[in-house]
């Protein structure tokens with residue numbers, strides 16, 4: 001049910017491959033090569049990682065890997081070594097920073113140490129979202145995949161309240177919403193100043209304000225502006241535009257969530273509240289979560 005979950009999006013080719021970046025004839029061709037990332041979006045899964053990567057990719061100083069690489073969290077990939085990893089990266093110019101996103105890194109036990117061993121100056125981006133909403137979003141994706149494969153599925157209430165009224169806290173999607181637990185492992189290896197936390201809720205409602213913080217954290221020149229975002233009524237989300245090109249995230253983003261029992265939602269909020277408080281203390285800010 002869980003595992004790597006490479007999901008639909010990793011199979012979809014990047015049809016919208018930053019077309020406005022292609023015509024830079026002043027830069028000599030030998031400067032263009034694949035480089036290891038200087039920044040990684042480590043998660044959280046269903047937090048808005050794809051939106052963050054695509055918005056970042058609008059910036060001319062950013063070269064983004066289109067597919068999730070799963071290098072530091074999947075043994076089979078990690079064994080292939082850094083040479084393989086760099087081959088998964090886009091061609092970039094020295095004036096650009098390379099960015100990859102793999103949401104599975106955040107909850108991986110080994111990723112923090114491995115990334116630190118590769119580059120202890122790595123700039124980490126973590127996008128978070130209300131843990132209950134994230135859980136429902138995660139469940140929605142799992143449900144979608146199971147239905148698509150004609151596999152049996154259960155309602156979230158059945159999964160989470162399996163033992164009568166006790167919450168099944170061992171459910172993987174529950175575990176992934178325990179942000180403080182996972183962040184603690186990253187802070188063993190990286191100073192807080194190297195981890196920028198993006199508010200996934202704000203990124204949905206006001207993408208530009210969140211992206212300005214991200215530009216600043218990455219040391220990029222301020223570039224993104226209001227013209228890069230337009231609200232798409234049909235999609236119900238902001239979509240992106242640059243130099244005449246427009247792009248919305250694919251249909252695996254913004255799927256309708258199933259209705260979840262109110263009592264269960266209350267139970268979940270109560271369960272996560274202590275973990276959320278710990279997370280707020282660790283990152284030095286609060287979020288308007290349930």
Ligand SMILES: Nc1ncnc2c1ncn2[C@@H]1O[C@H](COP(=O)(O)OS(=O)(=O)O)[C@@H](OP(=O)(O)O)[C@H]1O
Pocket residue numbers: 007009044045046047048049050051103136137138140203204237238239249252253254255
């Ligand atoms: N602009 C825009 N367009 C579409 N979707 C947006 C956008 N900004 C944020 N989001 C939210 O991103 C959620 C998916 O998160 P991820 O991309 O991290 O998912 S994944 O882990 O890579 O599968 C996805 O969650 P769901 O709504 O539950 O599908 C969206 O709420």
